[in-house]
Amino acid sequence: MTRNREVASVLKEIAILLEIEGKDKFRPRAYYRAVRTVGSLGEDVENLAKEDKLTDIPGVGKGISDVIKEYLSTGAVRHLEDLRKKIPVNVKELSAIPNVGPKKIKLFYEQLGITDIESLENAIKENKLVSLKGMGQRTQNQIIEGIKLVKRGWERSRYIDVLPHTRRILEIVRGISGVRRAEVAGSFRRRRETVGDLDILVDADDSRQVMDAFVGMDDVADIMAQGSTKSSIRLQDNLQVDLRVIPKESFGAGLQYFTGNIDHNVSLRSLAIKKGLRLNEYGLFRGEEKVAGEHEKGIYDALSLPWIPPELREGRGEVEAALNGSLPKLITLGDIRGDLHSHTDQSDGVHSIEQMLDAAESKRYEYYCVSDHTQSLTVAKGLDEKRLLDRIDEIDDLNASGRWELEILKGAEVDILANGNLDINDEVLDQLDIVTVSIHSRMKDSKEIMTERVCNALQNRHVHILGHPTGRLINRRHEFDIDLARVFEVARENNVAMELNAYPSRLDLNAGNLRTAIGLGLKIAINTDAHRTEELDNMIFGVYQARRGWVTKEDVLNTYPLKELRKIIKK
Ligand SMILES: [Zn+2]
Ligand SMILES: [Zn+2]
Incomplete structure (x- = not known):
């Protein structure tokens, strides 16, 4: 960094x-x-x-x-x-x-x-x-x-801003002698896009030592509470962190209790009651006898449920799905075979195409799409038809050079104009492998106009992906006023995939919209939109968001081998 x-x-x-x-x-x-x-x-x-x-x-x-x-x-x-x-x-x-x-x-x-x-x-x-x-x-x-x-x-801080704190605190606590386990719970464990406060759970013999180390960290701005089982601090950058020391025999129950959101926990508790059991943060009990508690999986086992991934524990039907055996097999980072949206220094990226390709190759990707901005985005030095044609020739040469094992795909992030037309002509679009279209202007258009613009663009027969469909920037810009239901419908009619932009401020589509989209049979493209080599690492944040949206490998365009991918996007 x-x-x-x-x-x-x-x-x-x-x-x-x-x-x-x-x-x-x-x-x-x-x-x-x-x-x-x-x-x-x-x-x-x-x-x-x-x-x-x-x-x-x-x-x-x-x-x-x-x-x-x-x-x-x-x-x-x-x-x-x-x-x-x-x-x-x-x-x-x-x-x-x-x-x-x-x-x-x-x-x-x-x-x-x-x-x-x-x-x-x-x-x-x-x-x-x-x-x-x-x-x-x-x-x-x-x-x-x-x-x-x-x-x-x-x-609420963005997930990516909380991540380094989480890693550091876990490392400090796990380094203390006598600490058997330390885990993160709460919305961070559910991989929510923003985190209100961070919950850390520790299994240790000597809680005083843990608490002293915790409240004594360098960047603690305020100690709100310090006790033997729970302490709360506020860090200099305003994040609140709660740390609890939990007895070994209850650690799994605590992890379950402090991870699930309230709706998930209510569903589990009522399921327990139906089975004549009682569930709380200390364990699962039949009368006075503890049936489970040391391990989280043991609790789900005892309720005759498969272990439910934390990303799903939000009370949106996951307990019912677990009961009838229809929990989705969620996508993982290892399923991703390539990245379909990235920039270079030809437009507003920082690194050259060669540098980006080296970085993509180190991810062992099978394919990688270079998709710089197009001409109407002048602030980003967007490419016009001529420069795009040069780029196409250049990529042919780079593919032929044999320097990279991955297949370099020719792409562009084409601007959707005010009237819904694209700013690159059809003859040039026809020569690209992947055409992503995005809104970068007039973001305050009315709902009717914005919906019309986007739907118009999706009807162009060269278009494969709608980039960052709602334009939101977390804590920075609201979503466009747009009728997504209509957009999804037109996308389905025209075989256009929806992007899940993995940029940590975007994560667009969000989890709820993803679930709706895949429910309609739309394909999702999880893309980093990287403007520099390090940003290729952001793919994981897209995968987390996808999992929160119940997305499986089959739903995601860039988990398919290139040959199949080409078949899927064919009009
Ligand atoms: Zn964009
Ligand atoms: Zn982009």
């Missing part, structure tokens, strides 16, 4: 504060440029600093290079500290709001003295924003929606 984004965010804060300070027009611009280049750097900024090569980065001169070095070696920047003292604006908090950029932050601060989300909310309550230059009711409403999304993010 590089620190590039962390460095870019420090530079961004300096840029915005300099802009508010207003002393110099050019310095903020220089910083913004450095934010972009550092943020999208293919190499590790720390390595460049070590080799004294920071000024090789476009847009990074001596001054900014010194700032980066100072930050990397000391964790702070003196100039930034001075700026923060002078201009007490919480830039990070405000710039996290969609549709709020440096210009608005400056305007809010200078005209209304707004320094953070709280003071912004107060100004909105008094309807003060609408009177500002260039603002109106519509913008104020957008900001209100944006604040809601940011606040939801404070309460």
